[in-house]
Amino acid sequence: MRKEVSKVVFFNGAGEQVADIFQGMCPEGFDAAWKPARASDEEKIALAREADFIVLHPAKLSGDVVREAKKLRLIQLLTAGYDEIDLRLAGELGVPVATNGGANAWAVAEHAIALLLAVCKRLVPTDRKVREGRWREGFSAFSITEIAGKTVGVIGAGNIGRKVAARLAAFETTIIYYDVIPSPQIEKDLGARRVSLDELIKEADIFTLHLPLLKETRGIIGRREFGMMKPTAVLLNTSRGPTVDEEALIEALKEKRIAGAGLDVFSEEPVPPDNPLLQLENVVLTPHIGGHSYEAWFRRSGFAWENIKRVAADQPPTSLAIPEAG
Numbered sequence: 001m002r003k004e005v006s007k008v009v010f011f012n013g014a015g016e017q018v019a020d021i022f023q024g025m026c027p028e029g030f031d032a033a034w035k036p037a038r039a040s041d042e043e044k045i046a047l048a049r050e051a052d053f054i055v056l057h058p059a060k061l062s063g064d065v066v067r068e069a070k071k072l073r074l075i076q077l078l079t080a081g082y083d084e085i086d087l088r089l090a091g092e093l094g095v096p097v098a099t100n101g102g103a104n105a106w107a108v109a110e111h112a113i114a115l116l117l118a119v120c121k122r123l124v125p126t127d128r129k130v131r132e133g134r135w136r137e138g139f140s141a142f143s144i145t146e147i148a149g150k151t152v153g154v155i156g157a158g159n160i161g162r163k164v165a166a167r168l169a170a171f172e173t174t175i176i177y178y179d180v181i182p183s184p185q186i187e188k189d190l191g192a193r194r195v196s197l198d199e200l201i202k203e204a205d206i207f208t209l210h211l212p213l214l215k216e217t218r219g220i221i222g223r224r225e226f227g228m229m230k231p232t233a234v235l236l237n238t239s240r241g242p243t244v245d246e247e248a249l250i251e252a253l254k255e256k257r258i259a260g261a262g263l264d265v266f267s268e269e270p271v272p273p274d275n276p277l278l279q280l281e282n283v284v285l286t287p288h289i290g291g292h293s294y295e296a297w298f299r300r301s302g303f304a305w306e307n308i309k310r311v312a313a314d315q316p317p318t319s320l321a322i323p324e325a326g
Contacts (some may be wrong), residue, residue, distance in 0.1 A: 115262025
């Protein structure tokens with residue numbers, strides 16, 4: 001008797017090359033199809049009705065599609081974030097939702113370091129001046145800062161936060177961190193110290209955010225926090241834009257209440273052309289690409305397939321996204 005093949009549908013916003021990687025890793029006993037993430041709900045429903053598993057990048061799917069997927073056993077994300085998925089609805093329907101299990105942690109950690117170096121070494125404006133034939137025009141020898149000897153405040157000590165901390169420790173920094181859950185690993189490996197958020201804000205020279213977007217984390221860095229920071233502070237955000245009050249950040253950068261920022265995420269994406277951040281010299285901006293790398297797509301796809309195989313074998317998935325309480 002022929003064993004039934006499980007159907008996997010990938011709604012993909014990252015291009016055909018990523019779809020090829022995902023489908024190329026399809027194990028025996030599964031049939032993988034994909035559709036662009038920009039497809040209409042009607043197109044998605046036509047595929048979802050027969051799907052045993054749905055894979056998403058980006059992590060966005062309407063409730064109408066989920067309700068029509070009567071055979072669905074797992075929604076597997078290729079992302080770490082899950083704030084645009086209705087976890088309550090999925091829970092009511094008995095469909096678990098899993099994140100990428102930290103598969104993009106290496107890429108995001110390296111991106112955070114790149115942003116920090118770009119800000120501290122003034123790479124963007126000096127590159128532009130060299131290209132324009134203005135060499136050291138307007139350059140101040142005191143505008144460049146070192147990372148060595150600084151105190152790094154890691155806000156969120158999960159997979160990515162720990163990797164960023166490990167890389168910055170190699171720059172001869174002191175690591176402190178804030179997280180609702182203690183991280184014995186970061187304390188043992190790096191000598192990091194867990195502190196309250198207020199203590200971190202007052203002590204750190206460099207802030208790096210690695211938080212999911214929840215009620216508790218929305219606007220966790222705002223006017224009050226910027227008012228407590230050192231004027232030499234640098235803020236990095238590679239998590240979710242709304243974890244930082246963007247208006248307060250713009251004020252702090254304009255008024256030089258902090259030295260600079262490196263941002264991969266924003267309150268509105270794509271960034272509108274009238275956003276004041278675009279006019280500021282003390283901020284480096286990238287278009288939410290921190291988690292993207294050639295290598296990461298293989299890790300993401302591999303993790304997704306392992307989770308799918310677990311559920312197909314009647315085992316619980318790993319890296320579950322948990323709905324907020326209340």
